[in-house]
Every structure is written in C-alpha cells, then in structure tokens.
Amino acid sequence: MHAIAFRRRAADRATKVLFALCAFAVVLPLFLILFDLLWKGARELKWTLVTDLPHPVGEPGGGIANGILGTLTIAGLAMAGGIPLGVMSGIYLAEYGRGKFASAVRFSVDMLAGVPSIILGIFGYVLWVLPMKRFSAWAAASALAMIFIPTVVRTTEEMLKTVPVSVREGALALGIERWKTTLFITVRTASAGILTGILLAMARIIGETAPLLFTALGNQFWQTGLDQPIAAIPLQVFNYAISPYDDWHDKAWAGALVLIGMVLVISTAARYIARVKK
Amino acid sequence: MKRHYSKELGALREMVLRMGGLVERMTHRAVQALVERKIEMLAEVKAMETQVNRLHVDIDEACIQIIALRQPTAADLRFITAAMKINTDLERIGDQAINITESADFLLTVPPVKPLIDIPRMADIAKEMLRDSLDAFVNGNELLAYETIRKDDQVDQLKDQVFRELLTYMMSDAGTIERSLALVLVSRHLERIADHATNICEDVIFMTKGKDIRHQDLLP
Amino acid sequence: MDNALQVKDLCAWFGEHQVLKNITMDIRRNSVTSVMGPSGCGKSTFIRCLNRMHDLTPGFRVSGEVFFDGRNIYTDRIDPVLLRRKVGMVFQQPNPFPRMSVFENVAVGLKFNGKKRSRSEMADVVEKSLRMAALWDELSDHLDRPGTSLSGGQQQRLCIARALAVEPEILLMDEPCSALDPTSSARIEDLIEDLSDKYTIVVVTHNMQQAGRISDSVAFFLLGELIEMDTAAKIFTNPADKRTEEYITGRFG
Structure with a gap:
C-alpha cells in the first residue's frame, strides 16, 4: 500500500x-x-561599429553603418508594400473569405510561407535583377515581402477570427455599415494582435540572408539609390565570416550581435504589445 | 431599485385604504340615519356600496396580478395575502352596513321604541376599531392591532346590554317586539363589524411579524 | 392602438429547417412586449428578424411581412443599415467594444453614421444616453475607462446606452439578463420599465417571472409557432391556450 x-x-x-x-x-x-x-x-562592439563604413582588409576599425541602414531600408520597403497587402488580404480571408477563391488563397498563402527563402531570392533575381541588369534594394525588398506577407496574412486572419461575433453584431445592430464595422470596429479590436504579427514577421525578415544574396548583393559604401546594390547586416556578417581574416571574423561576431539585438528588441516589443494592449 | 413594483404595492395599499374609508363612512351614515331619523341618508349608504363592491373586485384583481406577475416573497407576500383577506372583511363590513340600512328602512317608518344610546356607542367603538385596524395595516403597527383587538370585548358587552334592555321592552309591551328585534339586529350587525375589524388586526399581526394569532386565547 | 411593428405570416428557415411558422402579431408602440418560450422555440430568431440581423447568416431566408412605419422591411427597398438605426438591439452577452472607452462605446454609433457632430454635441448625447441607461451617476467620472472593465451589469447597461445613443424607436433585447446576477438583472428590468415610456421594447426571455414583471404584453412561442399573445396579466392569470398554461405552470418546457 x-x-x-x-x-x-x-x-x-x-x-x-x-x-x-x-x-x-x-x-x-x-x-x-x-x-x-x-x-x-x-x-x-564599439561605437564606430554603428557609425562607420567598413574599412578595407588590414585597416583596423570600421563598422557596418551602411548595413544597418540598408537592412532598415529593405525591411522598410518590404513592409511598406507588405503591410497593406498582407493586412487587407487577411481581412478578406477573415471577414469575407467563405468561397472557393478564399480557400485557394488560404492554401496558396500557406504554400508561399513554406517556400524556402533561397528560392524567393532566386525569384527576385529573375523578376528584377535580370530585366534591370542590376542588383537593387527593390529586388531585395520584394523577395523579403514574399516572406513577410504570408505571415502577416495568416496572423491578421487568425487575430480577426478571435474577435467574437458579438462585437460585429453589436456594431451592425447600431446601424454601422459592414465595411465600417470591419475597418473601425473589428480590425481595431484585433489591432494589437495584428501589430504583434507584423513585428514578428519583421523580426523574421531582418535576419534573412539567402534571398539577399541574389538581390541586394551588398555594398561596401553608403547606398546611392533604391535601384542600386545595397548593403545589409546579414550579408556583411556572411561576408566577414567566410573571409580568411581574423579581425573580419571579429566583426562578423559583432555584426551578428547587432542583428540579434535588433530581433530581440522587436520580438520583445511584439510580446509587450500583445500583452499590454489586450 | 424595484420602483415600479413598489408603486404597484403602494397603489394596492391606497385602494384598501379607500375601501376602508368607504365602509367606515357607510357604517357611520347608516347609524346616523337611524339615530337622527333621516331616511334620505340611507340612499347615500346604498350608493357607497356599489363603490365598495367595485373596489372589492379591483383589489382582488390587483392582488392576483401582483402575485402572478411579481412573485412577491416574504414581507411583500404577507402584505398581499393580508390585503386579500382584509379586502374580504371590508366587503363584509359594507354588507353589514347595508343590513343596518335595511333595518333602518323599517325602523324609520315606525315610532321609536326608546332613545338610542348604546347603539351609537357601539357604532363609535366599531368605527374606531376599524380605523385603528387600517392604521395598523398601513403603518405595520402591530401594537395598535393588539390594542384594537382588546376593544372587541366592549362591543360584545354593549351588544348583550342592548339585548337585555330591549328584552324588557318586549316583555312589557308585545307591540314593540318587531321594532325591538330590528334594533337587536342592528346591534348584532355592529358587533359583527367589530369582529371583522378584529380579523383585520389579526391579519396585520401576521403581516408584520409573520405570527398567526388566530384561534388562540392567549394574547400578550 | 398604435402599433410600432406589425408582423404578418412571418416564416423563417435555416437551410431546409423551418424555425418560424406563420407568425402574425402586432407590437404596440411604447410598450414592453416579451417573447417567451422553451429553448429552441424560435424566439431569438424571431426578434432578429425584426431588424434583419439574419441578413448575413448563410442559408437563412424568410417569407411574410414585417411592417415598420408602414413599410415592409423585407421588400420595400429598405436599407438594413438605416433600419437598424431605428430598431436597435441589445444582446444576451454584454458586448461593449473592446479597446474602446465608455465614452467611445456610447459615441460609436453616432460617429459612424454619417452626420458630423462636434465634440460637445457628442458629449451631450453620451451623457443623455448614459443617464437614460441609469449609468451616468456611476460612470460620469470614469468615461475614459475601458468599457470592458465594467461589471457585467454595467456593461449591459452600457450596451443599452450605446443603443439609445443612435435614437432608435424600437429596442430589441435578446435575453438581456441571462448572463447577469439577480441584482443586476433587477436593475435592467427596472430600466426596461422606465424606457418603455419612450421606446417600444421587445424582450426575449426564457424567464417567465421576468416576462411577468416587465411586460405589458407577452407572446408565447412553441416550436416556431406563436401559441398565444395577450396582456401579461391575462397570460399569467388565465391563459387561453392549454399549452401556455402548461408552460407557465412548469408542467413542461
């Protein structure tokens, strides 16, 4: 016993x-x-890391300032296009998506989310770099947008679906039009969740390297235009890391530290918003 | 909270009071007509009876409606059951007043047997008991109710006294028998009115304390 | 008597399943009409037909007529959005809009119904509505609190205030007290009786005691049919139909 x-x-x-x-x-x-x-x-990890351009081999010092700016530029472009597209598609799927078309969209979005990022890089290469005969920020942004959008679409849809039917009914019963109910009541109710999804997707694309190899290429100097090759932190880390020089290896570590720091900050912000704004 | 419900209870209480006032007035006028030998007053009493009958129906209806729609409990439930029982007693008092007018119809066509002294006294006590019982009902004053119940004995004694006195008239002069019997009946009706007032008091005591004191000879 | 709504031969289906069968009733203006019956009798479906809340339900269809202001709301080119501004609704579960303050919750209907209003006009409407919903005294200093932070009973009164703010003529209430404790229910019931001076109120309830307390008229539904409709006093003291009697005396249902 x-x-x-x-x-x-x-x-x-x-x-x-x-x-x-x-x-x-x-x-x-x-x-x-x-x-x-x-x-x-x-x-x-010195102040010059975030203020200086890279120095040539053998020359001490130098930073990844152009990479930070480049990463923010590419991610910003990807998000500028990806947020409206992704959020609105998500709204469509959640609020109106009942028919065959919607299921097809849903399926395709899931497929797109599963496509390996290197393939999206190649796609950006074929779509932009070959016709323009030039690597560019545009090409990089469109490749990243294809990673960004599916996540945003599905999180937006999921977040809207957590809004109780009673909220929509309550708005409709006040004589508020359907589109206003969707945009100003339902989406607003789910806005914290949608924002969280956007931030997490952002954290994800900031660290992507493979698609940039075929699209952004990288740049040792400040960017000169969105139709020009552009630097990015992950690319710089990649280049420093595969170089044979010890001081470049150190810079690769420092660059990686900056990158992961950015991701952590964004993820923490996302979690904070999700928790506090509920 | 529950303002509408309280309003309904208030309206019911008000109806019971109006009915009490009417039957008290009926009693008063019936006896006054007899004492002052004013036959025209009797019509007034009969007119009041129609009002009393209407209230009798209305109060019952109001009580049933409140029970059906508001599901009264505790004090409210006791109040409403008391109102229903008081309603019956008041209607009977009205009937007794009408009975007095019927005796008076006859008595006022014949010469008086004797000056009326005890009957007006009985009427005064009975009316007072009725008024006090309704006061006790409205204010939930069970002490007043107990006090009122005690007065019933005085009325009973007066009734016996009236009977004995009239008996002597009847024995001495057979010609007064019919008139004397009519007066005995009047005193009997007044005694019944006092009994109804006693019943009302018993209902009031049940209403305020939830205590049933009927059919018990032990009063505190 | 003046009728706010007239329902004629209303039938309703969810797919193949008929849930309302030839309902005909008049709903008197400025009165409280209760719709009661056992679960699944079609009472909720019925009041949702009165402001076309089923429009978006897939597979739902109706036949028959519902007249509001002399027009059939199902045929005479009535815009359901405008209809719902005149025929408001309060739901079983209090549903204040999340992430909106008390003030915004009450103002939201006006804000989105087209006409521009100044901030002070808006504040007036909010105060008036909260007063009518007997919530102003409790909340006048807390208008910026989130609507969802209120107690259940307050939330429901907030939803009533929200519905009143768009100045409807009719207020439909779908079991407004079933999610509330007895004290909060009593306050809502009191409020319903107050509001019936100015509004026509139709309340769905499965609580017959409540129907008795608050209503002028009571309609009894059973299996999608209107069995009997009469004054509350008549229904609860001497109903005409045996099934009504059995239901209100608790013999079935």
Whole structure:
C-alpha cells in the first residue's frame, strides 16, 4: 500500500523532471548563442561599429553603418508594400473569405510561407535583377515581402477570427455599415494582435540572408539609390565570416550581435504589445 | 431599485385604504340615519356600496396580478395575502352596513321604541376599531392591532346590554317586539363589524411579524 | 392602438429547417412586449428578424411581412443599415467594444453614421444616453475607462446606452439578463420599465417571472409557432391556450 503510493509519486516526479529537462534543452541553444555572441562580438562592439563604413582588409576599425541602414531600408520597403497587402488580404480571408477563391488563397498563402527563402531570392533575381541588369534594394525588398506577407496574412486572419461575433453584431445592430464595422470596429479590436504579427514577421525578415544574396548583393559604401546594390547586416556578417581574416571574423561576431539585438528588441516589443494592449 | 413594483404595492395599499374609508363612512351614515331619523341618508349608504363592491373586485384583481406577475416573497407576500383577506372583511363590513340600512328602512317608518344610546356607542367603538385596524395595516403597527383587538370585548358587552334592555321592552309591551328585534339586529350587525375589524388586526399581526394569532386565547 | 411593428405570416428557415411558422402579431408602440418560450422555440430568431440581423447568416431566408412605419422591411427597398438605426438591439452577452472607452462605446454609433457632430454635441448625447441607461451617476467620472472593465451589469447597461445613443424607436433585447446576477438583472428590468415610456421594447426571455414583471404584453412561442399573445396579466392569470398554461405552470418546457 505504502510502496505503491511511493512508486506512484516517484513516477510522477520523474515525468515532471523529464519534461522540464526537455524544455530546458529547447531554450539552451538560445542562451548558448547569446553567450557566444557576447563573448566573441564584444571585442568589436564599439561605437564606430554603428557609425562607420567598413574599412578595407588590414585597416583596423570600421563598422557596418551602411548595413544597418540598408537592412532598415529593405525591411522598410518590404513592409511598406507588405503591410497593406498582407493586412487587407487577411481581412478578406477573415471577414469575407467563405468561397472557393478564399480557400485557394488560404492554401496558396500557406504554400508561399513554406517556400524556402533561397528560392524567393532566386525569384527576385529573375523578376528584377535580370530585366534591370542590376542588383537593387527593390529586388531585395520584394523577395523579403514574399516572406513577410504570408505571415502577416495568416496572423491578421487568425487575430480577426478571435474577435467574437458579438462585437460585429453589436456594431451592425447600431446601424454601422459592414465595411465600417470591419475597418473601425473589428480590425481595431484585433489591432494589437495584428501589430504583434507584423513585428514578428519583421523580426523574421531582418535576419534573412539567402534571398539577399541574389538581390541586394551588398555594398561596401553608403547606398546611392533604391535601384542600386545595397548593403545589409546579414550579408556583411556572411561576408566577414567566410573571409580568411581574423579581425573580419571579429566583426562578423559583432555584426551578428547587432542583428540579434535588433530581433530581440522587436520580438520583445511584439510580446509587450500583445500583452499590454489586450 | 424595484420602483415600479413598489408603486404597484403602494397603489394596492391606497385602494384598501379607500375601501376602508368607504365602509367606515357607510357604517357611520347608516347609524346616523337611524339615530337622527333621516331616511334620505340611507340612499347615500346604498350608493357607497356599489363603490365598495367595485373596489372589492379591483383589489382582488390587483392582488392576483401582483402575485402572478411579481412573485412577491416574504414581507411583500404577507402584505398581499393580508390585503386579500382584509379586502374580504371590508366587503363584509359594507354588507353589514347595508343590513343596518335595511333595518333602518323599517325602523324609520315606525315610532321609536326608546332613545338610542348604546347603539351609537357601539357604532363609535366599531368605527374606531376599524380605523385603528387600517392604521395598523398601513403603518405595520402591530401594537395598535393588539390594542384594537382588546376593544372587541366592549362591543360584545354593549351588544348583550342592548339585548337585555330591549328584552324588557318586549316583555312589557308585545307591540314593540318587531321594532325591538330590528334594533337587536342592528346591534348584532355592529358587533359583527367589530369582529371583522378584529380579523383585520389579526391579519396585520401576521403581516408584520409573520405570527398567526388566530384561534388562540392567549394574547400578550 | 398604435402599433410600432406589425408582423404578418412571418416564416423563417435555416437551410431546409423551418424555425418560424406563420407568425402574425402586432407590437404596440411604447410598450414592453416579451417573447417567451422553451429553448429552441424560435424566439431569438424571431426578434432578429425584426431588424434583419439574419441578413448575413448563410442559408437563412424568410417569407411574410414585417411592417415598420408602414413599410415592409423585407421588400420595400429598405436599407438594413438605416433600419437598424431605428430598431436597435441589445444582446444576451454584454458586448461593449473592446479597446474602446465608455465614452467611445456610447459615441460609436453616432460617429459612424454619417452626420458630423462636434465634440460637445457628442458629449451631450453620451451623457443623455448614459443617464437614460441609469449609468451616468456611476460612470460620469470614469468615461475614459475601458468599457470592458465594467461589471457585467454595467456593461449591459452600457450596451443599452450605446443603443439609445443612435435614437432608435424600437429596442430589441435578446435575453438581456441571462448572463447577469439577480441584482443586476433587477436593475435592467427596472430600466426596461422606465424606457418603455419612450421606446417600444421587445424582450426575449426564457424567464417567465421576468416576462411577468416587465411586460405589458407577452407572446408565447412553441416550436416556431406563436401559441398565444395577450396582456401579461391575462397570460399569467388565465391563459387561453392549454399549452401556455402548461408552460407557465412548469408542467413542461
């Protein structure tokens, strides 16, 4: 009797420990990465990193300022096009999407979200770089938009679907037109969730490297136009990392640290909005 | 809260009071007509009875409606059941007043047997009891109700006294028998009115304290 | 008597399933009409037909006529949006708009119905509506609080204020108290009786005691049919139909 109770409690505790260990194993890499980056990137983490252009090989100092600006430019462009398109498609799917067309859209969006990012890079290359005969910010932004949009569409749709029917009915019963109900009541109700989705998608595209290889190409100097090759942090990290020089390796670590810092800030902001604005 | 419900209860209370006032006046006028030998007053009493009958129906209807629509509980429930029972008693008092006018119809066509002294006294006490019982009802004053119940004995004694006195008249002069019997009946009606007032008081005590004191000879 | 709504031979279907069968009734102006009956009798469907809330329900259709201001709301080129401004609705679950303050919740109907209003006009309407909904005294200092932070009973009164702000003629209420505690219910009931001086109110309820307390007229529905409609006093003391009697005495349903 007592032995059985003991065994039952032991089994109980053992499973709990097992699950906790698994959970720990999941988050462990994140801390290892952060720790490693801080350890190795700290040496180059100086103010000039974010203010200076890259210096040639052998010349000490220099930064990734053009990369930061480039990344923000590309992401900004991708979002400028992607937010309206993505949010409005999401609204369509959630509020009106009942027929075959909507299911087709939904399916395609899921497919698009599953396309490997390098393929989207190649697509941007074929669509922009070949006809224009030039790598450009436009090409990079459109490749990133294709990663950005599906996420935004689906999060917008999901967030709108969490808005209770009673809210829509309440608005309609006041004699508010359907389109106004959708835009000013339903979307407003879900706005925190939609914004969170946008920020998480943004965090995702900021770190994308593969699509940029075929579209942005990279640039050692300040960008001169949106139709020109443009620098980006992930590209710079990539280039520094595969170089044979030790000081460039250090810069790669520092660049990665900046990148992950940006992603963390955006993700934290997203979580904050999701929690506080509920 | 529950303002509309209170209004309905207030209206009911007001109807009961109006009916009480009417039957008190009927009693008063019937006896006054008899004492002052004014036959024209009797018509007034009969006219009031139609009003009383209408109120009798209206009050019952109002009570049933409140029970059906408001589901009264506790004090409200006791109030409404009391109102229904008081309604019946008041209607009977009205009937008794009419009975007095019927005796008076005859008595006022014949010479008086004797000057009326005890009957007006009985009427005064009965009216007072009726008024006090309704006061007790309105104010939820069970002390007044107890006090009023005690007065019933005085009325009973007066009735016996009237009967004994008239008996002597009847024995001494057979010609007065019919008139004397009519007067005995009047006193009997007044005694019944006092009994109804007593019933009302018992209902008031139930209403205020939730205590049933009927058929118990022990009064505090 | 003056009728705010006249329903003639109204039938309704969800797909193949008929939920309302030849309902004919007059709803008197400035009175409280309760619609009661067991679950699934079609009472909610019925009042939602009165402001065309079913328009967006797939597979729903109606036949018959509903006259409002002398016009059939289902045929005479009535814009359901305009209709709903005249025939407001309060729902079973209090549904103040999330992420809107008390003030915005009340003002929202006016804000989106076309006419431009100044800030002070808006404030007047909000105050008036909150007063009518017996909420002003509690909330006049908290107009910027989120509507969803109020208690259930306050939320429901806020929804009533919101409906009143667009100045409807008729207020439809779909079991407005069923999600509330008894005290809050009593306040809503009181409010309904007050509002009936100015508005025509149709209340769906499965609570017959409530129907008795608040209504002038009561309609009893059973399996999609209107069994009986009469004054509350008549229905609750001496209903004409045996099924009504059985329902209100608790013998079935």
